[in-house]
Amino acid sequence: MNFTVSFDIVGQVKAAIQAAFLPTLIALLRDPILLIRPHEVLRIIMAHVWRLYADAIDDNARPTKEKLLPANCYGVRVLHIGAGHGQTALYLDPTKVTKYVTLEPNTLMHPKIRITAAKNGFTEETGTLLILPYGAEKISLITSALGGAHAVDTLVSIFSLCSIPDPEQTLTAFVNDVLKPGGTLLFYEHVLSPREDVARWQRFWTPVWVYIMDGCRMDRPTHLWIENMDAWAEGSVWGKDDEPEEHLFWRRAGRFVKKDD
Template identity: 40%
Template sequence: MVFHLLVDFFSRTLELLGWAFQPTLAALRKDPTLLIQPLALRRVVFTAIWTRLSDDVDEGARPTKKKLITPNAYGTVLELGAGLGVTMRYLDRTKVTKYIAIEPNPSMHIHIRRVAAEVGFSEYDGTLVIMTVFADQIGTVIERHSVDTLISVLTLCSIPRAESMLPGLVQYAVKPGGQFLCYEHVNNPIPTMYFLQRLLSPLWSTFMDGCAIGLPCHVWADRADDWETRDVFDMEGQTLDGLFIHKAGRFVRKSSERLY
């Protein structure tokens, strides 16, 4: 099983890099200084991959995201690492008044605006806000306790020091009684699979914009606050014989009278 898993991983890796080759070459021709800007170059590669891969990833996760996001998200929604903005398609517009997309990769913003136009969010009426900041900078651009629903979809894996950053973000941004919804790939509980996750993670992260495999993101979410309620569940239909194991969770903050 391990041999076949490794073959599949490296075959997939070559396929993804093949997708990125021509767009990256075109970007380098336009701006050769990307060769001395590793972060910017990494984003070019990832954008080329993710714009093709995202639909397949979203399709596989659709039942889980419909269960997690659609009935629960409300009010002002802030999404970490909004990517192409596909989470907006899961939001109930009768309950969500504003969508704030935190996306430090400017190449993604055109896609966020495109999806927003499809589902009825707009920068012109203030229902869409796009911020080019990192997660640890959110406290400088939004007011304290201004978010009803914080969302992270396949994002904690790529945030540096996410474990230590998340509690401060939740407790600053999310209103008392508000919630954190997350859907992440996590560590495989099978020791051999976990070893492979950590072994292959450095290679994967180089072209997937820092995405690390095998992190206990669900545990970080659980420890981010003294939650009123928590509900963590597995991605529907998944098995434990792969590198990407997913969990989803809804975590609700205590109300103000019990917070203070």
């Protein structure tokens, strides 16, 4: 693998540290008890890092999102795993989606979700926006908040499955317990490269990246986990147009329809 590509991530790490260091330090000085709450510190870091990267990542992903989301998101509830700033709301057709449900455990991002979703008409006041402050692994809390199992018509993940705990188990629970029969799973994720030389560098950088990006791993074959689930009536996976093979954030998108019991 090209040496320059292998170390391209260094600049991103540096920018992330610069964006998060001072505001995180200020937060620690104001509330020293955070020193014994490392998960909260990581969420503070991620909130500031995401403020730096969110718009650029969305711009880069726009062609894929425009192909994936508007035509395939539909139903009473569209649930977005790891919503971040809620930019998926901007790709939804309000005439096809009754309620945009966001799953975002980092409450520091919730104000931005409200602002972004409102740009496309999804608000809490009108009952068209629901923000759930849970991690993806909290399946029982999620189903309870939705009024029961199999309450979601379309399940969406955009660069989120890289960071959920126990990913294979959590994915299985989402599909079995949250997504309704006949419902659709849509994803766009950076995944483990099939090229062993690229995969070695992904594994090399993951221990660094995981702490800066609140659990984000570069070495998960997420698309294969989804593809191999025995839950689908149909499905397809495709790549980002013109993406080089030598890429630490090798991406795959997919659409899968759950079997209708």
